[in-house]
Amino acid sequence: MAKVELGRRMTDGPIDALAGAKQQRIARDIQNQIEAGVLRDGEVMPSTRTLAEQTGASVWTVNEAMKALAEMGLVENQSRSRRIVRSAHLTPKVSEAAPRALLIGGYAGSGKTELGRILTRLTGWMIIDKDTITRPVVEVALEALGAESSDRESETYLSKVRPREYEALMSTAHENTACGAGAVVTAPFLREFKDASWLARQQAQFADDGLPMTVVWVTCDADTMLTYVRRRGAARDAHKLATWDAYMEAIDLTFRPVVDHHVIDNSTSAEPLKDQAARLIATLAEVPAK
Template sequence: MARSEPLAQQIARNVENDIEAGRLRHGQRLPSSRDLAQEWNVSVFTINEAMDLLAKKGLVVSKPRAARTVNAPDQEVRGEVRPVAPQVVMIGGYAGSGKTELGRILARETGWPMLDKDTLTRFVVEAALEMQGLSRNDRESETYLTKIRPAEYDSLLEAMAENLQCGNNAIVTAPFIREFADESWIRQRELLCRNLGAQLTIVWVYCDADTMHTYVRHRNAPRDATKLADWETYMSGVNVEFRPPVQHVVIDNSVSGGVMAVQARQLIDQLALNGKGK
């Protein structure tokens, strides 16, 4: 595949997102270049390039005869954003776009609860699929699409509504591919939030195809096996230029885009302004 961005930059961006999202912690030792090369399925040279990019940003420290370590002392500095009107941030995007990382960054910066569809429902979904005689990793069959998937989203939105009823803000992450394409669905959720005294912000995470492929391959989740087995066929059904048909915020997580953490903080500033104060 022709790549629009160098692999080293793609890897560096994903590692930086993991640091900002708290998956990689300050002071944590990173695996060796050889181990990272196996993990990312690239050459040692590419890993060293990626680590050099991170070192230039001060996110990774490398000392002679010592393992590289994560340098993110600000991770322990926690703030809480308290808007007057509760806020709901609904984040969607294709597999590997970085929507969950964005949700984690927002949650760490604001102190708001993060509700991720896979985290909340995956084990129940896998058990339900097995009970239907299907693979735990099936996300393509008619049974999953018509019976299980709607229940996943219903559960996710119930958790969101419960937080709003308690006066909490909420960060909600899921693909939302079908949902964000349906203006009436979005309007209904806006009305639900408004009736609970909250404001809804729709966020779409854009990511170029190459960077998505690098990340999906790296995370090696069983549910992605079908996608990776025939990536070109999968991408033929993906519209990377898709945008929700209502007012929304776009976060650009392609390598040529801005740093995700910076974009996240700009979004937080806007949410605080919308909620009339912190």
């Protein structure tokens, strides 16, 4: 099994000049969301107090993070209480890389969806996110089975709903790639990236579609994951947040897929996702399709 590490440690820049790690994590989270297009040019940012509540940080910490983002030209401070996203200058030049299927996995809060959106903005390929495609139906199915709509931990979800959820995800991906469109598929893929047979079947099917498949794993430090999960405030994360220490003890941050893959490091001290995404595309363009 081979892996390619694409993250480099940051040694300078506005975020590194911040006094504390929490400011760095908040600034990085918002930077990734702006560069992924989740936060759009001209959009009014939540208030400092709201961001503090979302991230579990102090108002002072949020203000320091905002200062760094303003230095980077990503946020305009119009007043003490009003900040505007500035991203028009980030309009990416779409790569001419040949289309392929990218399967992007990682734990909750690792930044895999943001990476997927950035890659899509850089390539023009389709983004196919598991939660976007399946969540409404999954919630209804769970309720029909007598479980909470936010359940992602019980045997009911794991044995009855999850397999169909991933079946729908991959069917959607193959419907796009069969038409020759590149696909960026984002999901945890925790079981799937442990299963060499499943990965081999997907690779063969994508090959039948005429596209090569690449596996990408997004790694992240625990504190950055917590910042991401807190800020997005999704109902499906409630159990994780309520039992965070136990959740962290149950997962393996050293996990890597069982096949050749690329690693993106979304830890606070690593390069921004956009830089790593651009290098990933350049790396893939150099590798002939099998």
